[in-house]
Structures are given as structure tokens and as C-alpha cells.
Amino acid sequence: MDEIKQKIALFIDADNAPASKFEKVLSEVAKYGLVTIRKAYGNWKSPTLKGWEELLHEYAIQPIQQYDLTKGKNASDIAMVIDAMDIMYTKEIDVMCFISSDSDFTPMVTRALAEGKVVLGFGERKTPSPFVNACSKFLYLDAPETEEAEKEPKPKNLKSDAKLINLLRQAIEATEDDEGWAALGPVGSNISNRTSFDCRNYGFKNLSSLFKEVDLFEL
Template sequence: MDKDLNLAVLIDGDNIPSKYVKEMLEEIAKYGNPSVKRIYGDWTKPSLAKWKDVLLKYAITPVQQYGYTTGKNATDSAMIIDAMDILYSGKVDGFSLVSSDSDFTRLAIRLREAGMTVFGIGERKTPNPFIVACDKFIYLEILQKTDAGASASSSKETKTKIDRVTPKVINLILATIADVEDEDGWAFLGEVGALLQKKQPNFDARNYGFRKLMPLVKSIDKIEIGQRNNPKGNGNLVYVRALS
């Protein structure tokens, strides 16, 4: 990913808990510069009180949106209108849509049609249509860090959020290796990771308890790992192939 991308970070305050804000912004910074940071909601509601406490600290601009009509989500409408205004301003290269709401599916599709890179961030409850409409989708739960001195109960809670590496996951990785392998069956791990992301935007080694793709692949006994010299001189390149 190009870390020089200027990103517009738009947060749906109605369904994203404020407890994730620090890790969320650190994650977004891996993919680009969050040049626009806005959060949408009805700030007269007590439910957004915790967000008020962190807005100034993280330089996030609150956008007030009253719920004029019962049953209609005015926050979604305001966020979508703002996104299109920002798109036409030509000042950003991509968007980070922070929501667990499938109502933003069409917005993600439209932004990608316009050549924008779209990062989705939301909780695991996020409906699949919104996930697959993004270039990459990150679950908020995997961003929460546990300190070395964390309590046993909080550590246990984190473990319950980890997905199991099922045969379906292994087959997805093996099929992806086959898609980019050379004549000897070797595939550059970087290409494998990029293609996995295109096939499944929410694919992330952290979902399975691994910090990166390399340790995840290493845990699968059906895959062989090798290294080659990097022609640019920056260490070795990791290659993988399926064991027969």
C-alpha cells in the first residue's frame, strides 16, 4: 500500500465504540495520511458522550446531524453526502469508512468506481456486502492490544475473538499460491498476500492470531518456505510453495 495516500476518515458515530479510536487511527496511518477526520452523529444523544471525550485528543471533527425523521438514519445520509463532496474536491486519494453498517455498501462501490482506494473498518458483525465492497476491510476487534501486564480475564477475552485456521482457509491460501507460482511452483509471499486481499478483503493474519502472513503460512504443514536474494539488496525475499 502507498503510505503517501491522503485519506478521508469518515466515522459513523452511531455504531462504532469510542474505545477503538487509538488503535483504529494507528491502523489507518499504516495505509496513508488521514488528512480529513470526521465523525457523524447526533451529539445531543447521551450515547455519544464517550466520543466527545476523545475528539479533541485525536483531532477528529464532529459533524452534527439531527434525526429529523423516526426510523431514518440521518447520520448515514450526512456521511454519504460529505463523502461525495470530498471525492469531487480532488484532495484525497482514498477513504476509510468506519462503520459496521451495510448502508455504506453502495458508497464504497461508488468511491472505488471513481478510482479511490477504500478501506473499511468495523466490528465483526459487519454484513458481508459492505466488506466485499471495500479494497481492504479490517475488524476493529483485532486492533485491540493486550499489554504484558494485562489481566488473565482480558487475555482470555482476546483469545475468544481469534478465528480457527480451517481447511477452507488453508485451501484459499494454497489456491492463491497456485495462481501466482512460477514454473517450479514457488510464489513470492508478497504477491500471495496481495492476491488474498483482492479475493477476500477481510483476509488478515491477525484474524487467526498471527501478527503477519508469514507466521500464519509457517503454521500450515502443507506449505514449504524458502528465501531468495533481494536484487535491491534489502534482505531476502520470502517464497512459498505447496508441498506435494
């Protein structure tokens, strides 16, 4: 299927996502296709959702009311999962997008992947790793903007990030030629096929910039 024609369903956990970053989400999602379903879940009587409420009409988002059934908890999570499951099996959807910093949606993401869907995740850095890692791609909404990051000193602890270094090294080994060289394109594709990694979460525009900062590989 032509990528630009892919249909996307967007689910917003308004209780656990920043409304101020919604344009950033739409900009990223637009790379994958057309958003045909947009739903936001939460207790719309709560003043904490005022930011999202102001976006509903502007972006044609359907609000789904969920009252707080128990103090400190809300029913939005289960309602969102039920709707997502229903849409996944009854609508022609290619990409499912979840905006939340809550790990409760991890089983839903896993199921969607098993059904052959691309799953995009968006949330803050407090998002538990199981949800982040389960997505096809996950972008931190509170990650430093690449334009701003370029003006500031880059983080100096990348070399000590064993998980990151192992990921880069394994991708190189999987795509290198007989002389030990690997092209950035295949390296990036290998990483994307294995994890939700995105170099922008580290403050870099592209993989090349990140490799230069790591400074452990010959370019």
C-alpha cells in the first residue's frame, strides 16, 4: 500500500499527555498517512483538561467522556483500549497511534503489532519502558527540540549508555560489508526493525549526528 494513503487511528489519553505538544504529534504522524479517526479520552469536567478542550474543534478530535470512578484513578484507560480493539478489527486502519505516558496500553500495542499494524507512541520521559519499547516507534514529547539542542552542548554521557552503544554496534555488525563498513541507511533500518529507537529523543536530527557525538565508530 502506498504509504501516503495509509489510514491512521489516533487515540489520546488526555489525562496523561501534554496538549501543548499536539502539533508535534500531528507533524510526525503525517509522515505515515492520513488520520481518519481522532479520539481523546478523559474527564472533560476536570479543569486539568482545559488545554486539550481548546484543541477539540480546531483539530476535529472527538472527546470521549470518562468519569473518575475511583479517587486517584480514571476509567479512560480501559475505554481507550476497548475502542482501539474495536476499531482495529472493524475499520481499515494501517497505523495506530497512542498519545499517553501510561504503561497500561502495552498489551494493546503488542496485540496491534501482532495484527500487522504499525504502532506509534508519544509520551513524556516518565513513560515506563515497557510501553516505549513495545511501539514500532516512540517519540518523547518533552525531548529537547533538535534546533535548540544544536545551540546547547550535546549530552556527554552517550558513551556510558551501554544499551545505546550495543544497539548501534549490533546494527553495524548486521549490515556491514566484507571490509567492515556499513551504510547509515541500512543501519538505521536495522535499528528501526528491532526497537522504537529515535535519535531525536537524544536531541539529534539524524543518525549521522548521533554517531559523530558518540565518537566510537569510524565514519
